Amino acid sequence: MARVELEGLTRIFPGGGVGLDAIDLTVEEGELLVCVGPSGCGKSTLLRLLAGLDAPTRGTLRFDGTVVNQWPPRRRNVALVFQNYALYPHMTVRGNLAFPLRMRGIGRAAIRARVEATAALLDLTPLLEQRPAQLSGGQRQRVAMGRALVREPALFLMDEPLSNLDARLRVQLRGEIAALQRRTGTTTVYVTHDQVEAMTLGDRVAVLAAGRLRQVAPPREIYDRPADTFVAGFIGSPSMNLLPARLEAGSGGVGIRIGMARLPLPDAVVKQHHSLREQAGRDVIAGLRPESLRPARERPDFRLEVAAVETLGHEQLIYCRPPVGLLDPVRPGQALAEAYLAVRMTGAAVERGQWIGLEVDSTAIHCFDPEGGRRL
Structure with missing residues (x-):
């Protein structure tokens, strides 16, 4: 197991493009870190630098305190699992698992013992004499993981290993990967564009965008306290509603005005952030998760027209025409065209074209500054 440290790690490509900034x-050591972000954010570049398949332009990469910038892949004791299984079709499962050990010159008895132990760990023992063409997609991916684990690596790298599988298999293998990592204790960096994988797998989640690290924290903190509007908009399905707003202070306390609605902030929040009253009159961005909006019991904060409904069995996702234009999480100064306010709702069915009254859970309001950084 390895402790990995990245310090100012930067990768600039020959054409001037920035892979990591x-x-x-x-x-x-022993952590499962999930890196998540949109295509082109630098996830795969990060894995290549960790594996030694590419070299950083600037910065320092350390394994257990030792600088490894110039170490070749063989010396790093890193195992990499790809999106594509890359199994040898002419070899059995046993042969695929044994191949990296044979290449290292390990003895026959030791190979047999490690192959059988790895197969048992991944429930592959009944399949050892079969070839990849005889296996399902999930079984092939387990063989690919086994071929990496059999080497007993210090660092395990996984590059979107589940993206080729159907939804049911992805859910099954997510659980298997998490359990496997807990049993082996191998330091693991897992890359995905799927936020569900990130939030359910990782001890911590690192959110990347345009080569920059936007936030790294446990999954619950990422969801509850996103560092900026990008993270707020990327994590969560549907994503957080971002609306232009203004801080107000008066005899009724401190609140946030969105269009015609004034949403009071809880006293505990105001006491924690002492400067809020002095900031009255300033423009902010209010963030409302779909579940923080609910049917009004008495006086609604908003009365909105339903534009679309997604029925998911136990709940409905309601999309309403917003009271004010929704903002782009990547460019928070710009409004989104034809965007709808998302509401997660259980209970009574709602239909398109209906007008509904909504109230906001004031304890769940997020507040960002106009540039997108978190304010409270």
């Missing part, structure tokens, strides 16, 4: 990050 001054990343500072520590992966603790």
